Amino acid sequence: MKVLITNDDGPLNDIFSPYIRPFIQYLKKCHPEWEITVCVPDTQKSWIGKAHLAGRKLSAQFLYSDVNANDNSYRGPYNLPQYSCTDSLLPRESTKPLPKDTIEWVLINGTPASCANIGLYKLCLKKFDLLISGPNVGKNTSAAYITSSGTVGAALESVICSDTKAIAISWAYYNGVQVVDSAVMEIASARSIEVLQYLLSNWDQNYDLYSINIPLTHELNFDTKVKYAPIWENRWTCMYEGPIYNIGKTQDIQDGSKSEAITFNWSPNFDLHENSRHSIKDSEYDMHLIDRKLICVTPIRAVFHSFDKTSEYFDKEIIIPRDDIVLNKKVNGNKQLLSVVSIPKTEYIYNPLLNALKRYLPNVDFQSELSKESIKSTSKIFHYGDYEQLDMARLLSEPNNYYANSYIYRKALIRKHYLADTIKNYIVKHPESILVQSFLESFILDLDYAEFLDDSLDENWELRQELENIESKKWWIVKPSMSDKGQGIRVFKTIEDLQSIFDSFDDEPDENVDENDNENKIIISQLRHFIVQEYLKNPLLLPSMNNKKFHIRCYITCKSDLQVFVYDRMLALFAPTPFKKLDEESYTATNHQDLECHLTNTCLQEGNGKELSVMEFNNLKDISTETKKKYIDQIHEIAHDLFLAAATVNRINFQPLPNAFETYGVDLLVDSDYNVKILEVNAYPDFKQTGDELKGLIDQLFDNTVKFCVLPFFNKSFNVLPDAKSSFTKVLDHTSNSW
Structure with a gap:
């Protein structure tokens, strides 16, 4: 499959184009066999529809980024491609082939439609099978948005100029939060690609292209419904503010000259109103589905006419048979995936753990214990439990099927x-x-009873020398090697101090001693190993x-x-x-x-x-x-x-x-x-x-x-x-x- 990718948000950019990098990375990971060419505007070109800049000469530049990069870093821009390509129609700077883990970005100083046209006809010898436009930053639903969209415009250009299948993908953000964490974008990428694959396998020849809208929200998961949706026919109000009278002032004109002018400032009123053809109660249109944070798919003819309520697609849910690209509950025949959380529900970490598991593994069954029946019926098991609850034999013998937290x-x-x-x-x-x-500086002491301290120091003569050095200003801290919660920790300076500490450990609990002090005691013979470490006298x-x-x-x-x-x-x-x-x-x-x-x-x-x-x-x-x-x-x-x-x-x-x-x-x-x-x-x-x-x-x-x-x-x-x-x-x- 040969695929051309474009958009209307431009190249790698943390603000204007933050979605295209994780999307392409995920696409390459899922389909390394696909031949991908990227041709995008050199800057953001939103709200431009299917437009060309008539009479304008366009030029190209080239960027290079690493497939596995975790940020929007790149090398360039260059005026000529820096690597050779046997499929390229462009002159090349070098005969060195493009590295396997590198993406070449072709930047055109034109519109998304221009990028689609140049990409389809002027970049490669072989014909493209598919154009993907997006992911767009923001939704493209309802007539007001979709007719203005440069993302959808590039897809329209593809089917009009070359009859190449095209899919426009838009990621809808909410509450003005465009940049979300990488986990949400990974799931959005996965859902975008699985819907795209479904459409490629079930393409309706009555339509020219599809517009997919994905809700970019933490609620997005692998159970989020995917539904066909017609375009909601709403209408814009005034898009500009003014007139503004610039009497006595000079105004910059596009060609560089100066002139007095009356101006109108871009100030769109996003309070869209509905068309009388549809009632707002009709809640199965694209705008309404994305507002409910569902995934919507709109088949489109390149005449801006979508299906209506009489169509077979109206209010129809898409049921996608999952493959290995996305998480599937059924694997290896009928065997299930299983997550076992065997710590008590009262544990402090129980809810944080369970919430995270349900977020990332929505199609995995959950149980509170590992039973023989569950082992027989499952293909892969993740087990989070206390050390004693884990199946250590299975952990060693089944590395592909049993995964644990220790x-x-x-x-x-x-x-x-x-x-x-x-x-x-x-x-x-x-x-x-x-x-x-x-x-x-640390030393190890090995003793069973307090009276054996002298013998233990004879074996560790370096520590004895340190403790017997009367000129030394060092203080020391002794800790049982196998205790926790601060038990048995003491600070001391001399051998006599250390002996008194061990003597106190061997004593029976004293009713007259503070309860906390008794709790902080240990029994030497049960622990045996101690570490003596230089005490940090100057903490911050x-x-x-x-x-x-x-x-x-x-x-x-x-x-x-x-x-x-x-x-x-x-x-x-x-x-x-x-x-x-x-x-x-x-x-x-x-x-x-x-x-x-x-x-x-x-x-x-x-x-x-x-x-x-x-x-x-x-x-x-x-x-x-x-x-x-x-x-x-x-x-x-x-x-x-x-x-x-x-x-x-x-x-x-x-x-x-x-x-x-x-x-x-x-x-x-x-x-x-x-x-x-x-x-x-x-x-x-x-x-x-x-x-x-x-x-x-x-x-x-x-x-x-x-x-x-x-x-x-x-x-x-x-x-x-x-x-x-x-x-x-x-x-x-x-x-x-x-x-």
Whole structure:
């Protein structure tokens, strides 16, 4: 199939022509075998109908863009084509063939109809099978719009001048919001192409072209109805304002001369009125369907006469037999697609997850548990559940049919002593890595009971030397490697402090001790592994937050083996009390109250202050936008090296799977010198610490996760990457060796 694409909005542009790039990208992905030529006006030419600029000489320029680009960037313009083409009628600058992943844009300084005519007759040797005009920015419904439309005008030119089939596509936006997120445009592209394919296979020879209108809204999905619709015959009122008397003034005239003039300013009144032929109650016309956010298809003769209520098409719904281009519930015979969400409905993340799944997977069945019956009747299963609920055997044995929200082996990151070992081994091989400066000096202790501390320090003589150095100004923090929610974390300076900490852990709970302090205890013999890390004495403090210490919680999602995405909407989690500098005279290592200002774990906080303990990082007042960006850039670099380290130097304990993804809560500190430091990596992070005020942050996280990580499992044609405007940033794309 040889296809010519034009429009009336011009070439790549974030404001005037934001739709054509994602549409062409999706079309090329679905139909790589189609030969596509793009010829568009060099600037926006809306409201121009099927017009030519009579007597005007037209010229061409050429742009080049990458098929996989996530923005509207391009190279050019050039006066001559930069690559050769065996099918071209144009002189070429080079004999070098057009790269496979490059789009050539022919820009004509004329109207859409002129682009259609020149494209059909002057660009290629072979005849075109189809002209696609659009996607237009805005709707083309009702007589007032469709007769003015340059998009429809180019389609009319195609059938009038060359009898080439033509389809005009328009994406209707709402409430003045023209530019929507990439997910909506992907679905609009998919629906446009499936309707286009249906029409090509079911072309009615009584009509010359079709006009398709797609509602560009978050409500658009694969169940949105597609209906034939005749043109609503409404009428314009006055389109201009004036007259304006320019007495004594000079007015620019098109040919460059100056003259006094009476002028009329372009000021269309969009309050259209109906034709008496139709009642406004007739709600199955094109304008009414698109207002109800349905997809409408209008067959048109090139005499501006559409069908009416007596036609077989009136109020007829189009039922499209789906193929592999769009998501289909039925695959591999009668087997279904299934999504299993086995976490309790009361979980904080249940609704954000379910809403995202239903948005992107509307034709997939949902269940709350994975049963033997469902496994037998399904072709592909996505399972989101707690680690213990996942079918690990199936995760390993059925990579094409079972997809889950967790890897099996990831101790290299989520166990603190493994994490320290992973980073240490990586920076030995990569001394230039940002991990050298972003991970504080750390040591691993291995002991079963408090009385074995001395033996453990003998085995870790470097740590003993540090602690016995009376000249040292360093303070240290000890953390159980396998605990969470801040349990067992203590700050200390000497061996005597550390011994008293372990002694207190082994004690039975004391009724006279604060309840929170008992909850913060651990039993050494149940954990065994501890990490001792240099304590950051100079955390960044913010006056607007009463100089409380805080850490950053960043959600990082790994997909398959191995893409890594950083979610750029991060949290700032604050300690309950203002920070106090550590002082050997006044600080007691086992005193819970002395520890309060140093711990930023929200799970340890009670009362009204908890609402103020979590904020969105980008909303912090004392840090400039430029500085925040520097922090986020550091975090991107840290995430790249951290997950690359786990995937390369500790492959036994971190094994990404092609049919899994996982979201980690990565905690980081910022010091007063604006350096970011890694604290820890948490699997199954406690999302509910975000609270009700910032729930939208979690909603968007799961929306991105389903879009970029889950949807491609069911439909590979949706395997797209986040664009520059997305809050998901891809920081690593690594393929592991398959021994």
